[in-house]
Each structure stands twice: as C-alpha cells, then as structure tokens.
C-alpha cells in the first residue's frame with residue numbers, strides 16, 4: 001500500500017527531477033556558467049517547521065544546498081551569529097542581489113508589533129518591515145509553506161495578530177510553495193530551477209507546476225478503493241478515506257510520489273486522511289480534519 | 296452549434312493534443328520536457344473525463360432542470376447532511392443536488408461548507424463558469 005509504483009515513468013521521472021536540477025545547478029556553478037546566488041531565509045509568524053523540514057532533505061540534502069548551491073546569508077535558526085551581529089548580516093544584503101525565502105505569515109496588527117525578528121541599531125525590526133524591505137528588492141521571492149503562501153495556521157480564526165500571506169504585502173510576483181510544512185524537494189527544486197533557467201512554469205495561483213500540477217486523489221494508491229466504493233470507517237483501515245473527510249480530492253501536490261522523511265511514508269500511506277495542508281484555505285477551510293458516521 | 300457539438304469538438308481537440316503530446320514523448324529524452332509532457336497528458340485526460348461526464352448528464356451546462364418534482368424546504372434540506380445514513384444534498388439557485396459520492400465532498404464537507412445547506416453564494420464566488428453542476432445528480436427543488 002505504501003509503495004510507489006516504480007514502473008510508472010511519470011512517477012519515476014518526477015522523483016528524479018529535484019536531484020537532477022540541483023546537481024545540474026551545482027555543476028554549472030563549478031564550471032562557472034552560472035553564479036552562486038545569495039539566499040536570505042526569513043522566519044516570520046509561524047512555527048519554523050519549514051526550515052526544519054529543509055534540514056530533512058535527502059538526495060539532495062541541506063548540506064549540498066548550503067555549501068555548493070547558494071551563499072546562505074541569513075537564517076535566524078541556523079546561523080552562528082546572534083543579536084545585532086546576525087541582523088548586520090541581513091542588512092548587509094540590503095542593496096545586493098539575493099533570493100528571498102520566507103516562511104511564516106506576517107502579523108499586521110499595530111504595525112506588525114506582534115512579531116519582532118530582531119533589533120537593528122537599537123530599534124526593533126518587525127516581520128512586517130523586514131518583508132517590505134527585503135521582499136521588494138529581492139531577485140526572486142519564494143514563500144515556503146502555507147503560512148507564508150496564504151496565511152495558513154498563523155492566520156486561522158480568530159487571527160488575533162491579523163496575519164496575512166506574503167503576497168498581500170508585496171507589490172510583485174512571488175512563487176508560492178504551500179504545504180505544512182513545505183517538502184524539502186519543493187524548495188530545493190524551485191531554487192535550483194530559478195538559478196538555472198529563471199522562473200519555473202507556475203499555475204494560476206503561482207505554484208510551480210512541476211510539483212503542484214496533480215490532485216493527490218488522481219495519483220493516490222487508494223484510488224481503486226474509491227472507484228469501487230470501498231471506504232474506511234475509521235483511521236487505521238487500509239482503504240479509501242473519503243468518508244472520513246479526506247482532502248486529497250481538493251489538494252494539488254505530489255505527496256503520493258515524493259512522500260516524506262526521506263521518502264519513507266506519507267499520511268494516507270499511514271492510514272490517516274489527507275488534511276489538505278498544501279491547499280489554500282488551510283486550516284479553516286479544510287476542517288473538520290476527521291468525520292465519522294458519514295453516509 | 297449546440298452544447299453537445301461543443302462538447303464533442305472539445306473532446307476532439309483534447310484527443311488531438313494528446314496524440315501530439317505522445318509523438319513528442321517519443322522524441323525527447325530530456326527529463327524536464329518529459330515531465331511537462333506527462334503533466335499535459337494528465338491534464339488532457341482530466342479534461343476529457345469532465346467533458347464526457349457533462350455529455351452523459353445533460354447538454355445544458357450549469358443550468359439543469361430538476362429531473363424530480365420533489366420539493367424541499369430549507370428545514371427539510373438540513374436533514375440531508377450526509378450523516379448517519381442520510382445522503383448529502385446541497386441547494387444552488389433553488390435546485391437540490393446530491394453530493395453524497397462527490398470526491399470533493401469528503402466527510403460531507405467542502406471548504407468549510409456542510410451538506411444540508413444552501414451554498415448558492417459560495418458556489419457563485421468560487422466556481423462561476425465551471426461545468427460542475429452538470430455533473431451532479433439533481434434531486435429536487437427548494438419551495
């Protein structure tokens with residue numbers, strides 16, 4: 001049930017995409033046909049789950065990205081510097097060339113005072129100010145995870161800090177990688193593609209088609225059960241979880257192929273319904289996450 | 296041209312596109328191009344399945360007539376919430392549709408909406424112009 005079909009060329013090609021892109025970009029850097037780019041990663045109003053997810057990347061892994069693909073200038077969780085010294089690194093990029101990755105939504109209430117990301121020259125710097133300043137000037141902006149892409153959990157009802165997704169504050173195009181968290185492959189593949197070929201093909205909601213083109217339901221290994229009307233009545237059963245409120249039919253992304261934690265498994269493979277974490281409107285519009293006694 | 300002919304023409308267009316895409320797949324070894332072409336094939340397939348469903352149900356898109364004379368008050372509709380043996384019905388523009396087996400209505404809920412209610416206005420704001428209603432079974436009207 002948890003196996004991805006290796007005989008399907010669609011699946012096997014897609015599984016190779018990210019490693020081919022990243023290694024090709026690294027080769028191009030070594031051969032000096034493209035330049036290493038600077039990367040700034042802002043962790044704003046969220047749980048920092050996306051940077052943790054990135055550290056979980058495998059083939060390619062985080063080390064190849066940080067050492068060979070980009071100059072990782074700033075990320076508050078991973079960098080050695082702290083306090084003003086860390087912010088100094090961020091602000092040293094102010095007029096430079098960089099790609100901006102943002103995770104977390106932006107709190108807008110009271111001029112953003114509910115999320116201070118550090119102090120610069122003695123003054124607090126809000127997430128709101130940081131996104132405006134570094135977002136407008138970046139070469140590319142990638143929103144990593146559902147909060148940055150659409151507000152997500154940070155903007156869930158009743159949203160006391162008035163959080164919004166990054167696009168609401170920037171008057172420019174951003175590339176959105178929703179998912180709670182974002183799969184390391186989705187970020188690494190997008191980054192490598194940007195460096196090699198510029199912007200990848202996006203859908204109407206600015207998601208890269210190479211990862212977000214298919215409904216989970218259309219490539220779900222339990223689809224034959226759906227077609228036959230064989231449904232699970234509680235989590236833990238091995239059949240289709242439509243009656244439990246599965247959101248696979250409304251969620252576009254490639255989890256069934258790519259899976260998680262070094263491609264070990266994914267929610268449906270572990271007998272729990274998809275909760276639509278990569279879909280716009282998550283979490284409010286995807287609730288309830290589980291339903292019983294459905295007819 | 297009537298709706299039926301439009302559906303058939305659109306199916307033909309999609310089949311032609313699929314045939315071109317398959318020709319291209321034979322000639323490319325580039326993995327990115329392959330990926331794109333496979334995505335395109337899947338898109339054409341889902342277009343065709345939508346169009347054939349539409350043809351099967353009725354020729355009129357998003358404007359079907361109730362096939363049943365059954366009348367529902369909003370109160371009666373609320374019993375059809377898709378739970379405990381009741382089917383899942385929703386009303387749109389005073390027509391009652393069955394969404395019990397509709398994949399997008401997992402657990403008889405859909406983007407924060409629940410079955411047994413009138414969903415006319417969210418439907419208009421999210422699905423205007425999409426051939427969705429023609430795929431649903433009509434079960435009656437709101438009085």
Ligand code: SF4
Nearest residue numbers: 220223240241246248
């Ligand atoms: S409803 Fe969920 S479990 Fe069932 S086939 Fe679709 S995605 Fe898979």
